[in-house]
Amino acid sequence: MINESALLESRSLREGVLQRTEVLDRVKALSLLPDGMHVTTAMVAAYFGVTAEAVRQLKARHHGELSGNGMLTLKGSALAEFKRDVLSRYPKGYPQPRSSLTLYSRRAVLNVAMLLRDSEVARQVRTYLLDTEYQARTRPVDNTVPLHSASLDEHIDQRITRVLGDTVVPMFNALIDTAGEHRRELIALRAGVQHVEKRLRQHHARLQRLEARSWRP
Known part of the structure; x- marks a missing residue:
């Protein structure tokens, strides 16, 4: 990475x-x-x-x-x-x-x-960028239809995570940028969505580790 x-x-x-x-x-x-x-x-x-x-x-x-x-x-x-x-x-x-x-x-x-060192926003962009790139590089290409409920659940989790990160969080960012009296509530809602996204990523990572262990001889 x-x-x-x-x-x-x-x-x-x-x-x-x-x-x-x-x-x-x-x-x-x-x-x-x-x-x-x-x-x-x-x-x-x-x-x-x-x-x-x-x-x-x-x-x-x-x-x-x-x-x-x-x-x-x-x-x-x-x-x-x-x-x-x-x-x-x-x-x-x-x-x-x-x-x-x-x-x-x-x-x-x-x-x-990617050049600006003394900016917290730039650092956050780099963190998201590296995380997104790592996921793109390590995500296996699978064109088969999942047959087992566990595989289907994992597939749904990944789709939800991508929707939260690529659509819902940017939407909240845009609303916060133009919000007035509801700005604080929107920030709190965005934090909640980001927490759910983070937990889903952690859950997916744990599933991958457990699956890897189950295949060891």
Whole structure:
């Protein structure tokens, strides 16, 4: 299994998992610009709970890698067109950039999560990412129909776990991001769902260990 320190240090390992952008929303809702594809430096900083300067410094150190994964800087006519077509539709009234604007795709934001050391949100994204990748690598391919009730129960448990992690938790993240007076209740409900997901993963791991022991000579 890839460990976190190796992920921070190795560009080739990072490139191997950059397709898993769904893990971003499992940790925290990522608000996008009205084009539905990009975020700004300030939005990246807000997502990870760091300063915009920290993001800019990261961009300077890893410009080539981030550019290869969807980061771009608009200037001149491209910036003017983006202001007219996208920023003008920003519901909160986006501060207009003077001469350039750096944009990040979801893939580039995930890239930042694998480079940013001093952010608890980035660390959580890496943890989810490594866990998801490990499960994808170790999950056996089985196209047969389960015949025994125990196998069927295990199959259902895995499906429920994936639904909780890939759909329900991101939904709660999005609701929490926009909630007002019910924010505390939503956070509590999300914590409950995450606890159930964790217990199901632990249950599945125990079943796998017991099954492995039963096959030993």
